[in-house]
Amino acid sequence: MPNPDIIAQAMYAKDSYSQWLGINILETKKGYCRAEMTVREEMTNGFKIAHGGITYSLADSALAFASNAEGRLAVSIETSISHTQAVHIADVITAEATVMNSSPKLAIYDVKITNQNNEVVALFKGTVYRKSDDWDTIIKNDINL
Amino acid sequence: MPNPDIIAQAMYAKDSYSQWLGINILETKKGYCRAEMTVREEMTNGFKIAHGGITYSLADSALAFASNAEGRLAVSIETSISHTQAVHIADVITAEATVMNSSPKLAIYDVKITNQNNEVVALFKGTVYRKSDDWDTIIKNDINL
Amino acid sequence: MPNPDIIAQAMYAKDSYSQWLGINILETKKGYCRAEMTVREEMTNGFKIAHGGITYSLADSALAFASNAEGRLAVSIETSISHTQAVHIADVITAEATVMNSSPKLAIYDVKITNQNNEVVALFKGTVYRKSDDWDTIIKNDINL
Amino acid sequence: MPNPDIIAQAMYAKDSYSQWLGINILETKKGYCRAEMTVREEMTNGFKIAHGGITYSLADSALAFASNAEGRLAVSIETSISHTQAVHIADVITAEATVMNSSPKLAIYDVKITNQNNEVVALFKGTVYRKSDDWDTIIKNDINL
Numbered sequence: 001m002p003n004p005d006i007i008a009q010a011m012y013a014k015d016s017y018s019q020w021l022g023i024n025i026l027e028t029k030k031g032y033c034r035a036e037m038t039v040r041e042e043m044t045n046g047f048k049i050a051h052g053g054i055t056y057s058l059a060d061s062a063l064a065f066a067s068n069a070e071g072r073l074a075v076s077i078e079t080s081i082s083h084t085q086a087v088h089i090a091d092v093i094t095a096e097a098t099v100m101n102s103s104p105k106l107a108i109y110d111v112k113i114t115n116q117n118n119e120v121v122a123l124f125k126g127t128v129y130r131k132s133d134d135w136d137t138i139i140k141n142d143i144n145l
Numbered sequence: 146m147p148n149p150d151i152i153a154q155a156m157y158a159k160d161s162y163s164q165w166l167g168i169n170i171l172e173t174k175k176g177y178c179r180a181e182m183t184v185r186e187e188m189t190n191g192f193k194i195a196h197g198g199i200t201y202s203l204a205d206s207a208l209a210f211a212s213n214a215e216g217r218l219a220v221s222i223e224t225s226i227s228h229t230q231a232v233h234i235a236d237v238i239t240a241e242a243t244v245m246n247s248s249p250k251l252a253i254y255d256v257k258i259t260n261q262n263n264e265v266v267a268l269f270k271g272t273v274y275r276k277s278d279d280w281d282t283i284i285k286n287d288i289n290l
Numbered sequence: 291m292p293n294p295d296i297i298a299q300a301m302y303a304k305d306s307y308s309q310w311l312g313i314n315i316l317e318t319k320k321g322y323c324r325a326e327m328t329v330r331e332e333m334t335n336g337f338k339i340a341h342g343g344i345t346y347s348l349a350d351s352a353l354a355f356a357s358n359a360e361g362r363l364a365v366s367i368e369t370s371i372s373h374t375q376a377v378h379i380a381d382v383i384t385a386e387a388t389v390m391n392s393s394p395k396l397a398i399y400d401v402k403i404t405n406q407n408n409e410v411v412a413l414f415k416g417t418v419y420r421k422s423d424d425w426d427t428i429i430k431n432d433i434n435l
Numbered sequence: 436m437p438n439p440d441i442i443a444q445a446m447y448a449k450d451s452y453s454q455w456l457g458i459n460i461l462e463t464k465k466g467y468c469r470a471e472m473t474v475r476e477e478m479t480n481g482f483k484i485a486h487g488g489i490t491y492s493l494a495d496s497a498l499a500f501a502s503n504a505e506g507r508l509a510v511s512i513e514t515s516i517s518h519t520q521a522v523h524i525a526d527v528i529t530a531e532a533t534v535m536n537s538s539p540k541l542a543i544y545d546v547k548i549t550n551q552n553n554e555v556v557a558l559f560k561g562t563v564y565r566k567s568d569d570w571d572t573i574i575k576n577d578i579n580l
Contacts, residue, residue, distance in 0.1 A: 011191035017198065020187050042165050045209070046156035052205045052221055053162065057198025064190070076197055077396060078368045078417050080225035080515060082543055082562060084536040101519040101555050106367060106419070108517055108558055110545070120536050123543055125560055127368050127417075127517060129396070222541060223513045223562050225370060227398055227417060229391040246374040246410050251512060251564070253372055253413055255400070265391050268398055270415055272372060272513050272562075274541070301481035307488065310477050332455050335499070336446035342499075342511055343452065343492025350487045354480070366487055370515035 004028045004069035007135045011068060018061045021054070025065060031099030031107070033066035039091045050087035058095045059111040059124035066097035067107060067126075073133040074107070079126040085119055092116040095124070105130055149173040149214035152280045156213060163206045166199070170210060176244030176252070178211035184236045195232035203240045204256040204269035211242035211254060212271075218278040219252070224271040230264055237261040240269070250275055294318040294359035297425045301358060308351045311344070315355060321389030321397070323356035329381045340377035348385045349401040349414035356387035356399060357416075363423040364397070369416040375409055382406040385414070395420055439463040439504035442570045446503060453496045456489070460500060466534030466542070468501035474526045485522035493530045494546040494559035501532035501544060502561075508568040509542070514561040520554055527551040530559070540565055 002010075008028040012018055021043075026034045037058055045051040059081060067074035087093055097111040111124035147155075153173040157163055166188075171179045182203055190196040204226060212219035232238055242256040256269035292300075298318040302308055311333075316324045327348055335341040349371060357364035377383055387401040401414035437445075443463040447453055456478075461469045472493055480486040494516060502509035522528055532546040546559035 013191070014193065015191040015196070016187045016189050017196040018190065042161045044161050045163065045206075046158070046160040048159065051160070051162040051202060052224070053198055053202025056201045056205070056224075057196060060197040060201070061190075076228055078225065078227045079197070079201075080223065080370070080560070082223045082536070083221055084538070084543065100558055101517070103519070108519065123535055123560075125515070125558075225415070225515070227391070229393070229398065245413055246372070248374070253374065268390055268415075270370070270413075303481070304483070305481040305486070306477045306479050307486040308480065332451045334451050335453065335496075336448070336450040338449065341450070341452040341492060342495040342514070343488055346491045346495070346514075347486060347488025350491070351480075366518055368515065368517045369487070369491075370513065372513045373511055 002135050002139055004030055006139065007069050008033065008065040010139050011065060017057070021057060023058060023061055028065055028069050030070050031066055031102065033062045033069065033097045034094060035062045035065065036092055036094040039087055039089055039093065041089050044089060052083055055083060055087060055093065055113055055122045056081050058093060059113055059122065062095035062097040062111055063109050063126040063128070066099065066109060067128040068135065071135055073131040073135065073138065074128040075131065077127045077129050079124065081122055081124040083122050085121045087115060087121050093121060147280050147284055149175055151284065152214050153178065153210040155284050156210060166202060168203060168206055173210055173214050175215050176211055176247065178207045178214065178242045179239060180207045180210065181237055181239040184232055184234055184238065186234050189234060197228055200228060200232060200238065200258055200267045201226050203238060204258055204267065207240035207242040207256050208254050208271040208273070211244065212252060212273040213280065216280055218276040218280065218283065219273040220276065222272045222274050224269065226267055226269040228267050230266045232260065232266050238266060292425050292429055294320055296429065297359050298323065298355040300429050301355060311347055313348060313351055318355055318359050320360050321356055321392065323352045323359065323387045324384060325352045325355065326382055326384040329377055329379055329383065331379050334379060342373055345373060345377060345383065345403055345412045346371050348383060349403055349412065352385035352387040352401050353399050353416040353418070356389065357397060357418040358425065361425055363421040363425065363428065364418040365421065367417045367419050369414065371412055371414040373412050375411045377405060377411050383411060437570050437574055439465055441574065442504050443468065443500040445574050446500060456492060458493060458496055463500055463504050465505050466501055466537065468497045468504065468532045469529060470497045470500065471527055471529040474522055474524055474528065476524050479524060487518055490518060490522060490528065490548055490557045491516050493528060494548055494557065497530035497532040497546055498544050498561040498563070501534065502542060502563040503570065506570055508566040508570065508573065509563040510566065512562045512564050514559065516557055516559040518557050520556045522550065522556050528556060
């Protein structure tokens, strides 16, 4: 299988929304990803704090990179998130996705999202389903999924 | 209490991210909101379908409008979403948030997200905590929350 | 495929725990089940109300009957429950499981649990994975799964 | 506040269902509890493996002991569980509840459930709401909650 970094970069290169968010992938390993972004004014809600969808989006991208980095195409089945602390403009938030359980078809990840002061701002849990497509083939043939 | 529409519009007027998404609030009642948006290329992920964070964001905004429309400030505690079908560029997706259970401090909402063909693309469930602040006072005094 | 009632009864006949709970299956259709039980003193926690595990168990059984009644073996992947009101000794609680979304491999169910006064005591959501085993074969061959 | 062990034991002493399950509290600290039980035949479903409600019940009890051990009455708002591996008769399953985030009114716990071979059989997440009642007063006055 390709290097986990190569898979994550191949995904990111075509991922317009993660690019709009300004996501920076810090580290990718099999079943693991750490990614960060900086909150901008256009990402805030009516209370001038980050919209819940922003934190969710960062976590969901980290989940996608971590789970696909295991070598096979993985799609999210069910995700949940608890927002524990407000996130403000200019905050740098980091999502760390870690595999908690893995079987041939299903895997569960915890994603912890912290701010620049290392405070937990959200806790995310995601379940993915592994398809049969492998990333080796996808990348070699530049397949559009 | 203010009219549910007035609360939702007051929230939306300051909600930069919901405006970026292009959310259009179709209807707001106590404990209910229906809102739609059109998916753009910049909202897609590496598979050129809408990023999971986009559908979540629409649902989370609908939850915010529906729960605050009951008259008191409501904040999300825990949310979950299942993505059931891919969403493509130019798809018009609609989120319909309905209160399922309500107590003085907590309320639970189901949000169903469908596309222009009335197919379910995601199912969302959210729990909110009601603070003591009421929207009458917030709007009259133009309080920045 | 066998009649949904036959599948649910085949499952219930070997289900020691659902029998201990005293679950009574009221109705089974494809993707639907309604079942009830009466709370006994031995099912209560330290606050002398039904333990959260009791309401969950009834909902989980209803999910199992509803999802397997579609004809293929279904196993639960992820479930969530919100307990919205206390359940007391002698309360009759009813779980109504309804399919919300269905694909060849996955399906999502909502289960609403109410008491004898038709008050919502819990809201449950469950995702199942459909295996290839079909209930026709399982029942005809009396397979022990 | 009373010793966390004293709170957990006070709860357990009146908790008929946890006693029926045969739960053995191994350790309780503020925001933490580890508890085990052995699966009996009467706890199995139609597939002769532990009913999902059994694993949930153990996790939910561990959550209750861990969260109340912080000194104030805590009630569950929302819980989710993923069953990752079958549990069989005579298996000894252990639930370890750990606080992940805590605020004056809300707290989130992860509960990991493993079998005697230290394999993960389920992953549970729970959110509790802290009431104003403190366990010091509850125990001193033998209040029936």
